[in-house]
Amino acid sequence: MSITIKKIAEDLQLAVSTVSKALRDSHEISIETKKRVFEHAAKLNYLPNPYASSLKGKSSGNIAVVLPEVADSFFSTAINGIESIAQDKGYHVIVYLTHEDLQREQSILKSFRSGRVDGVLMSVSGGTENDDHIRDLCEAGIPLVFFDRVSENIPAAKVVTNDFDSGYQAAEHLIKNGCKRIAFLSMAGNLAITNQRLLGFKKAHVDHNLSVKNNQVIYCAQQESQTFDQIKKLLQRKDRPDGVVGSVEKVTTQVYSVCHALKVRIPRDIKVIGFSNLPIAALLNPALTTITQPAFEMGKAAATILFKALERKKIDLRKELMVIPSTLYPRESTRKK
Amino acid sequence: MSITIKKIAEDLQLAVSTVSKALRDSHEISIETKKRVFEHAAKLNYLPNPYASSLKGKSSGNIAVVLPEVADSFFSTAINGIESIAQDKGYHVIVYLTHEDLQREQSILKSFRSGRVDGVLMSVSGGTENDDHIRDLCEAGIPLVFFDRVSENIPAAKVVTNDFDSGYQAAEHLIKNGCKRIAFLSMAGNLAITNQRLLGFKKAHVDHNLSVKNNQVIYCAQQESQTFDQIKKLLQRKDRPDGVVGSVEKVTTQVYSVCHALKVRIPRDIKVIGFSNLPIAALLNPALTTITQPAFEMGKAAATILFKALERKKIDLRKELMVIPSTLYPRESTRKK
DNA sequence: GTGAAAGCGCTAACAA
DNA sequence: TTGTTAGCGCTTTCAC
Numbered sequence: 001m002s003i004t005i006k007k008i009a010e011d012l013q014l015a016v017s018t019v020s021k022a023l024r025d026s027h028e029i030s031i032e033t034k035k036r037v038f039e040h041a042a043k044l045n046y047l048p049n050p051y052a053s054s055l056k057g058k059s060s061g062n063i064a065v066v067l068p069e070v071a072d073s074f075f076s077t078a079i080n081g082i083e084s085i086a087q088d089k090g091y092h093v094i095v096y097l098t099h100e101d102l103q104r105e106q107s108i109l110k111s112f113r114s115g116r117v118d119g120v121l122m123s124v125s126g127g128t129e130n131d132d133h134i135r136d137l138c139e140a141g142i143p144l145v146f147f148d149r150v151s152e153n154i155p156a157a158k159v160v161t162n163d164f165d166s167g168y169q170a171a172e173h174l175i176k177n178g179c180k181r182i183a184f185l186s187m188a189g190n191l192a193i194t195n196q197r198l199l200g201f202k203k204a205h206v207d208h209n210l211s212v213k214n215n216q217v218i219y220c221a222q223q224e225s226q227t228f229d230q231i232k233k234l235l236q237r238k239d240r241p242d243g244v245v246g247s248v249e250k251v252t253t254q255v256y257s258v259c260h261a262l263k264v265r266i267p268r269d270i271k272v273i274g275f276s277n278l279p280i281a282a283l284l285n286p287a288l289t290t291i292t293q294p295a296f297e298m299g300k301a302a303a304t305i306l307f308k309a310l311e312r313k314k315i316d317l318r319k320e321l322m323v324i325p326s327t328l329y330p331r332e333s334t335r336k337k
Numbered sequence: 338m339s340i341t342i343k344k345i346a347e348d349l350q351l352a353v354s355t356v357s358k359a360l361r362d363s364h365e366i367s368i369e370t371k372k373r374v375f376e377h378a379a380k381l382n383y384l385p386n387p388y389a390s391s392l393k394g395k396s397s398g399n400i401a402v403v404l405p406e407v408a409d410s411f412f413s414t415a416i417n418g419i420e421s422i423a424q425d426k427g428y429h430v431i432v433y434l435t436h437e438d439l440q441r442e443q444s445i446l447k448s449f450r451s452g453r454v455d456g457v458l459m460s461v462s463g464g465t466e467n468d469d470h471i472r473d474l475c476e477a478g479i480p481l482v483f484f485d486r487v488s489e490n491i492p493a494a495k496v497v498t499n500d501f502d503s504g505y506q507a508a509e510h511l512i513k514n515g516c517k518r519i520a521f522l523s524m525a526g527n528l529a530i531t532n533q534r535l536l537g538f539k540k541a542h543v544d545h546n547l548s549v550k551n552n553q554v555i556y557c558a559q560q561e562s563q564t565f566d567q568i569k570k571l572l573q574r575k576d577r578p579d580g581v582v583g584s585v586e587k588v589t590t591q592v593y594s595v596c597h598a599l600k601v602r603i604p605r606d607i608k609v610i611g612f613s614n615l616p617i618a619a620l621l622n623p624a625l626t627t628i629t630q631p632a633f634e635m636g637k638a639a640a641t642i643l644f645k646a647l648e649r650k651k652i653d654l655r656k657e658l659m660v661i662p663s664t665l666y667p668r669e670s671t672r673k674k
Numbered sequence: 675g676t677g678a679a680a681g682c683g684c685t686a687a688c689a690a
Numbered sequence: 691t692t693g694t695t696a697g698c699g700c701t702t703t704c705a706c
Contacts, residue, residue, distance in 0.1 A: 004699060015677040030675060047451035051391040052699035055682045070416050076408045083434050095432045097420050114384035256620045283593045285622030341683060352693040367691060389683035392698045
């Protein structure tokens, strides 16, 4: 069996409580005794049983990261940021994937009320029309920090990028490069993030005296093959758009696939800009103009806020809102001529 | 405070043990009582405290996934596979990143002896020259399943792809398409996986009466910028290779970056094939010929083996070895003419 | 400065 | 079929 405090106590002819205190470097214990305890513990490779401490203490040493998916450059980079902070703090990161499924998200969040995790970082799934489960979690007193995909009406800490501005910039970039009929590829599910981007997109049109027709906004399905078909149909219209904004990475790469399949030339026939964190955007055919989010920083920031709340309870998470701007990288896919 | 068994017992005028048994659907308890307990528990939203059960039971309900990094299509897809199985089994997935750093890997593995996780899935880091820490973990009796990047000499379960064959195929593919001087981009750190691929690569050369000079094999640094410089130097040699095999994804995309920077044309000046799980390989400029590993399946398989071991202890993990073949997708980057 | 003992929430003998 | 009790490993009063 593994080494316990009891074993150390016996070996050293001390009481369990003395060893416990010594290990936590309590001032009640003499230097001498502490030294003996530390040395013996090190020799035996003693590791405290996390469950015993959690049962008493109340803190599990775990945080949850709830994501729609992980095979996406934004999320995998964000995990990196989160993990870097968590490792510093000695916390453990439990990853949960919702696959954009509301039911799964609900049952995952519900399980957090068991105390397995001390706090939650989350990017809501696209299927989340209903956010009672998130509200319940907050009301249960479990610290929650949203990042990227937030649930707007819930009073919790939020780390986002400047979505409205980015949508505006994306549209303006295309307009300045000569586009007149720009399609916006959103995602099904009424996400705040894509809504904000769409609002910015529309505002840019207004400011440049262009109108946005309803059929220029496409709500892409979660399923890849369906999205492909939707985009295909879009590009086969007789009034085919001359520009496209992809509101999330998955959708943007699909535009490329469809263009390749239909032999629609980028940027000549159609210009493409996408929200994406792909490190290889510049290597695509043609190089993809991107709005790139500070994924690593956002992960780090969200984790930092969460730990601040975990350490001293006084912080009011409801008021925390952090906006970290994205960057537009112009590349071949939106070149003017 | 949260709902406990004791609370349920009091409400229902039962003993805690009765409630405990009822909740586990024990046959000792009457249908009637079970029904009352279930209903009341549901009404109160009772969730068992995972620490209390773990303290007793011995099983934590957590598994660890130890990875060099997460921003890599192979690993992020593998996590998907792992998570899908874990969610089925009601297990929680704790992710640990080593960043290819031996020390970090050591301290992470050491922490597992505390019992926080019931089992470990791992892909070893490139810096792992020394594997005592892994051996120690196994000897501590914690079930371990390697996937993809295995430590060959350690007697633990392994899920790999056919690395030797894939290396062979990669080289042969280039040779058949006219390459005479093929470089192999390995990774620093003596990984079994890249070694196997290299051996296959060499064997293909022998079989086609070609020799492999030492300077055709490059051991790329962990640091991106250094790798870039190494590849740059390679492509600036007067006897520049006419083909390149990238043994891991990170290295392969770097070849593209360097070619773009140096205006070396693919496939005309140099043909490129890479081990990669990038879903957008076909969209690169030019479309990248890949050896694609069954990442999702490998993750799933590794998790399945681990859970088999966790459920019935009789399985001998040391003997488990599963080989799932990769697929070569020929694309533009290796086209003959 | 050190030790004895209670108890965190749950499970599993053993009793009734 | 149900209840009593001990104990998992640790922390935390409270005595000594």
